[in-house]
Amino acid sequence: MSGAVSIRMVAARAGCSIATVSRVINGTAQTSDAVRERVEEAISALEYRPSEIGRSLKTRKTRTIGIVVPSFTNPVFASSIAGVEEVARAHGRTVLLSATEYHAEREEEIIETLLAKQVEGLVLTVADADNSRALDRLDAARVPYVLLYNQPARTNRLAVSVDNIAGAKELLGQLIALGHSRIAFVAGRFRTSDRSLLRYQGCVEAMREAGLPDPEVLEVDYAGDQPEEPDALAAQLRELRSPTALFCPNDLLALAVIAASRSIGMKVPADVSVAGFDGISIGKMIEPSLATINQPTRAMGVRAMELLQALCQADPVEPGVRLLQHQFRPGGSIAAAPVEGNGGT
Amino acid sequence: MSGAVSIRMVAARAGCSIATVSRVINGTAQTSDAVRERVEEAISALEYRPSEIGRSLKTRKTRTIGIVVPSFTNPVFASSIAGVEEVARAHGRTVLLSATEYHAEREEEIIETLLAKQVEGLVLTVADADNSRALDRLDAARVPYVLLYNQPARTNRLAVSVDNIAGAKELLGQLIALGHSRIAFVAGRFRTSDRSLLRYQGCVEAMREAGLPDPEVLEVDYAGDQPEEPDALAAQLRELRSPTALFCPNDLLALAVIAASRSIGMKVPADVSVAGFDGISIGKMIEPSLATINQPTRAMGVRAMELLQALCQADPVEPGVRLLQHQFRPGGSIAAAPVEGNGGT
DNA sequence: CTGAAAGCGCTTACAG
């Protein structure tokens, strides 16, 4: 605990009551110049800073919000966190941060901790927004929250997202226009991510509308933090039935897939096209640059926090999903499908 | 505030005193089975969760620590935050997060906020650990903290770092061994980062020891979040007096420099070698891969939090810097210096 | 303009 100097000591030094000290600090009532000066002197002499704990207990406001994301190390989350934090700070709020590391069961545990800390609201990305005990708990506790990246369909929970199906369809449209017909969907545990599932759905719809077969699906165990993962990923890619394009539901995985492809002698995009989803900024710097669907990640964080702020001050807020604009970002990682060397008539 | 259900309501429903409820919850004293069961029933029926605010006020422990970093969007910080958070959680602690966005003056402001929140300690990366009003404030408040990435020299503050000078020298040694003699140090506002300054120093030392002239210095305005930055960076690179190698004190900048070099027709590494410092994992995936000095970022976060935990429980901890092992990570972004086409002889 | 007092939600000696 800081300094252990309390309002009582300030009052003692200033020769007034603690009520007066409180009034000077918060400007919540008139005070005589003489008293105010003594109080201010005492505050700076003692380096006093009011305890938010005491204040919170009395006012029942903690000015704190919680953020829960699957991972900090994915730039998509990092940049939206920056947006959330910026807006939170602008409103005098502080941010309590947790990562689930993609363990859905950890969501509930984290929520309980944050509720105990009396957060006034949360911005979070859960595994499945339509079916989440963590969110049910928040509803029961009547603590406001805004989902970020999740795009719930069955529930009308408040969320900030892009149109994941449309985005994926758009990207697939580009691949199909480039002549790709054997496209694989390469994802990591995507069944536990409602976003990936929607992107998969968009992928399937695009293929069907083009009269093409459903995409081959490869589920990989790639978390991005184990030294053996690149080799394992490469080995798994070998199992594919020679697709000409790979669609990954997130950019980080797409980068890993490009590296793994290269390591097994598949040139990108000459031998295989690879596309991602998210629009992380590094994707623009690399060669070939990563074709992807860009999400306005920072703006999404900003928007989510603005909505949460509105909820916290009881402003009227319509439930449901706020779709922000996604954008196809072209990149050198995709190119025209290679001419068929075998198979086709 | 969650549910608004307090210990008093639980006690009322269970037909006992709040003291007993507290004892059941904390297991801090024996309770009869009958009472315990009634209390447990009440707790789950009311979905009661004790308020950390009330508890903190009484126990003077918030079980909360603060993290302050320059930015979330640099993977170096993101991955160490993940390490800190993991260890914090393991100790039942929660994490309050803030970013300075590289504004040193924001450090103090953030520290004040976190102190008001009664954090029990902090893990932080400041602009200059030897000369920091924010750290002075923490010292005065007697709140424990562990620096991360900072490598203070004049003060013996507790810190977890790599040997920045040695790391930079090692990297420069590799460049020099490849025949580079005109090497530029390309950094963004590096005078406000003690780490970058040390890396610069290592760079200079390596050059001098090899009998080479001091590196040319290019200070760039690259934050990585403005659309016009890539072009501006490229324009600045043009101003250099044709160095054969560029050393950037962080990987994120190195990636941007590689992209900018490419955009002005300089091939990496054929025309110019580029090296970074940090060891972000994406550096391994790209082509050419990024030559850099690897820092064990997650482990550094883990170590910092372990030290902080020790401080929080008043375990004896020696002050000073803990140097973790860095490692040169070879990469295709550096190659032998091109043969001199002009100038020589 | 200022103070005494109550009370926010807890924990913890102190009794019994």
Added chain:
DNA sequence: CTGAAAGCGCTTACAG
């Protein structure tokens, strides 16, 4: 084994 009471650091009616 259990309860009444004090008190953590504040804010805020209520008096004056």
